[in-house]
Structure formats: structure tokens, C-alpha cells
Amino acid sequence: MTLEDIGWNDEFEKEFRPYAKKGWVPARLIRDNKISYGALLDGPRELEVIMSGKVYHDASSDAELPAVGDWVALDLGGDDEDHVIRARLERQTCFSRKLPGKSSEEQVMAANVSVVVVVTDAGSDFNPRRMERYFMLIDRSKAKPVVLVNKSDLFPEELNISAKAEIEELNPDADVYITSAAKNEGLEVLKQYLKPGVSITIVGSSGVGKSTLVNQLMGEEWQWTSEVNELTGKGRHTTTARELIVLDEGGILIDNPGIREVQMWTDETTLRESFLDIDAIAAQCQFHDCKHGSDRGCAIRAAVESGVLPVERYESYLKLEEEIEKLKKRRKKRQMNTERRAKRDHKVKARNLADRIDYEKRQRPERY
Numbered sequence: 001m002t003l004e005d006i007g008w009n010d011e012f013e014k015e016f017r018p019y020a021k022k023g024w025v026p027a028r029l030i031r032d033n034k035i036s037y038g039a040l041l042d043g044p045r046e047l048e049v050i051m052s053g054k055v056y057h058d059a060s061s062d063a064e065l066p067a068v069g070d071w072v073a074l075d076l077g078g079d080d081e082d083h084v085i086r087a088r089l090e091r092q093t094c095f096s097r098k099l100p101g102k103s104s105e106e107q108v109m110a111a112n113v114s115v116v117v118v119v120t121d122a123g124s125d126f127n128p129r130r131m132e133r134y135f136m137l138i139d140r141s142k143a144k145p146v147v148l149v150n151k152s153d154l155f156p157e158e159l160n161i162s163a164k165a166e167i168e169e170l171n172p173d174a175d176v177y178i179t180s181a182a183k184n185e186g187l188e189v190l191k192q193y194l195k196p197g198v199s200i201t202i203v204g205s206s207g208v209g210k211s212t213l214v215n216q217l218m219g220e221e222w223q224w225t226s227e228v229n230e231l232t233g234k235g236r237h238t239t240t241a242r243e244l245i246v247l248d249e250g251g252i253l254i255d256n257p258g259i260r261e262v263q264m265w266t267d268e269t270t271l272r273e274s275f276l277d278i279d280a281i282a283a284q285c286q287f288h289d290c291k292h293g294s295d296r297g298c299a300i301r302a303a304v305e306s307g308v309l310p311v312e313r314y315e316s317y318l319k320l321e322e323e324i325e326k327l328k329k330r331r332k333k334r335q336m337n338t339e340r341r342a343k344r345d346h347k348v349k350a351r352n353l354a355d356r357i358d359y360e361k362r363q364r365p366e367r368y
């Protein structure tokens with residue numbers, strides 16, 4: 001397997017030249033362990049690496065820190081020494097989200113991904129608002145949006161077709177297909193995107209068929225979970241790790257829990273945004289901390305009384321925080337599972353990043 005097989009190209013090569021002179025080597029990050037990263041190198045070889053204090057301090061925001069999918073310049077350490085990220089190459093695409101709420105902090109889910117596949121279905125998962133949200137993220141990332149209306153075997157053909165049409169109307173740039181991952185129907189359309197060196201990622205709600213799709217793409221011999229070695233966390237394929245899979249027929253699949261989590265975040269933002277009109281009315285309340293009950297000067301109450309705001313709509317607004325709370329619980333659960341896995345798979349050498357950098361400085365003072 002070559003570097004090109006995992007996404008290396010001329011542009012990266014050019015940018016890397018000065019780093020090569022320093023004796024550093026290119027590597028692609030495939031896993032974010034918070035303290036360390038999993039990196040894939042020529043060979044292929046997988047290493048656990050850490051970022052240098054300089055890379056950490058030079059980043060003016062979290063989004064500038066190395067992320068899954070990034071290409072980095074790696075300073076290989078000898079035995080018992082750390083392998084250190086000295087620089088991050090410019091991202092050619094960047095699939096990221098802004099954290100909800102007041103924070104404007106951006107979080108990178110996957111760098112250098114050319115195609116984002118959104119999986120949905122024509123049934124209970126179908127949600128044009130959520131789909132719009134995905135499209136916004138993909139559009140900003142510069143990746144190509146592809147949508148699969150999956151589980152086609154469960155729904156009448158007309159329903160699948162109208163779901164497809166509705167999605168196409170939302171975004172003329174998106175390629176939309178009707179598929180059944182379980183029956184391996186319609187998936188051949190993905191071949192046109194899965195070219196050597198092209199990275200794709202798959203998003204969509206839980207249970208919509210992402211893992212089933214991945215299994216089909218990997219071919220019969222691959223089992224997404226059962227073939228993963230419990231100790232190393234690596235798949236049976238020697239050329240790949242679970243988070244970055246080089247498909248036999250070309251194409252690089254990037255998948256991790258952080259990317260999968262985008263759906264919950266998307267749902268929260270969509271929920272909030274669907275009540276912007278009520279937020280606007282609430283902003284007119286006389287008191288900042290108005291409970292919209294018997295409070296004096298309540299604009300919400302006035303709007304309900306005058307019929308401007310239907311009472312049912314106000315009631316569903318009241319459930320909003322409850323819904324978001326539910327989403328957060330699910331997110332937390334998923335995060336805990338991920339962390340548990342990361343701890344099991346990798347030895348955590350220090351409690352936090354600052355300790356980690358400190359440790360490195362003490363080990364190799366000559367580099368600072």
C-alpha cells in the first residue's frame with residue numbers, strides 16, 4: 001500500500017518538501033485519542049503519536065489542531081521515544097461543525113474527505129430539515145454530497161421516489177440514490193466515487209444502515225465488529241484500521257464515532273432553529289428572565305392571547321429543552337462508549353494534554 005492509496009497527492013507532496021528536508025515523514029491521522037493520535041504511515045504502519053507543544057500553541061482554535069483525516073509531518077522517535085507531530089498540512093476539505101449554543105468554537109470531524117454520504121430512509125428517518133442541515137455542513141466542507149435513501153425494500157416504490165425527489169429539490173448539487181444496504185441493492189452507484197486516493201465518510205441517524213453499508217462495501221469477508229481484534233482494536237485487514245479503511249477496489253472510508261455524532265448535533269440545531277420565531281417573540285418580553293407564565297409584560301402570553309402564536313406551537317416549544325436533554329443523554333452515552341474503547345485500546349500515558357506536552361519537553365529538552 002502506498003501513501004497515495006491513503007489519500008496523499010501532489011499538493012500535499014509539494015507542501016511537504018521543507019518538512020522532508022528535516023527528516024520528518026508524512027502520516028495520516030486516523031484516530032483521535034484526545035491525548036495521542038493514531039497515525040497511518042507508508043508501509044502501512046500504524047503508530048501512536050503526540051503533537052508537539054508548538055503545534056498545540058500555534059493553533060489559535062481547536063479547529064486548527066490536528067484532526068482525523070489530517071496529513072501531518074511526523075518526527076519519528078527511537079525506541080521508547082514518542083513520535084511527534086511537528087506540523088499539519090493545509091486541509092483540502094474540512095468536514096466540521098460549530099458547537100451549538102453561544103459558543104462559536106468549531107469542531108473538525110474529518111479532514112480531507114472528498115465525499116460525504118448521508119444515509120436516510122423514506123420512512124421514519126426522513127426529515128428534510130435535518131437533511132438541509134447536513135447539506136449546510138457538507139457545502140462548507142467543500143466535499144461532494146451524496147444521499148442514499150436506504151431500506152428501499154421496506155417502503156413502497158412511490159414513497160422512495162418522492163423522498164429522493166424532495167431531497168434533490170433541497171440541493172441540486174447532491175447526487176441522490178435509492179438503495180437497500182441489507183439486500184445489497186443499488187450500492188454499485190457508489191463505485192463512481194470510490195476511486196483510489198479518494199476519501200469518503202458516511203453520516204446518518206443511528207440504525208439507518210451505515211454499518212450494513214460499510215460491510216457491503218468491504219465485501220463478504222469483512223465483518224465490521226466481530227473481526228475487530230479486541231486487544232489491538234484493528235480490523236483483520238492488515239492494510240487498514242477500523243477508522244480508515246482502504247477498500248480493495250479503491251476509495252478510503254473514514255468512519256469514527258465523532259463523525260457519527262454529527263447527527264445528534266444536527267438534530268439539536270434543527271430543533272432550536274425550528275423555533276426561532278418564538279425566540280424572537282420571547283426577546284420582546286419585558287423581563288429578561290421571563291417565565292412566560294403570569295409575568296408582567298410577557299410577549300409570549302400576549303402573542304398566544306391575541307392568536308398570533310398558536311398555543312400548540314408554544315406547547316411544543318416548551319418541550320424543546322426536554323427533547324434536547326434526551327439528545328444530550330444519548331450523546332453522552334455514545335461518548336462514554338467511545339472513551340471506554342479508547343482506553344481499552346490504547347494506554348493512556350498522562351491525564352491531559354498539558355501533562356503530555358510537559359512530559360515531552362522533559363524527555364527531549366533539545367527540541368524546545
Ligand SMILES: Nc1nc2c(ncn2[C@@H]2O[C@H](COP(=O)(O)OP(=O)(O)OP(=O)(O)O)[C@@H](O)[C@H]2O)c(=O)[nH]1
Binds near residue numbers: 152154183205207
Ligand atoms: N430492511 C432493511 N434493513 C436494513 C437495511 N440496512 C440496514 N438495515 C437494518 O437496520 C438495522 C441497523 O443497521 P446498521 O447498519 O447497524 O445501522 P447504523 O446506521 O450503522 O447504526 P449506528 O451504528 O447506530 O449508527 C440492522 O438490523 C440492519 O440489518 C436495508 O436496506 N433494509
Ligand SMILES: [Zn+2]
Binds near residue numbers: 298
Ligand atoms: Zn415572557
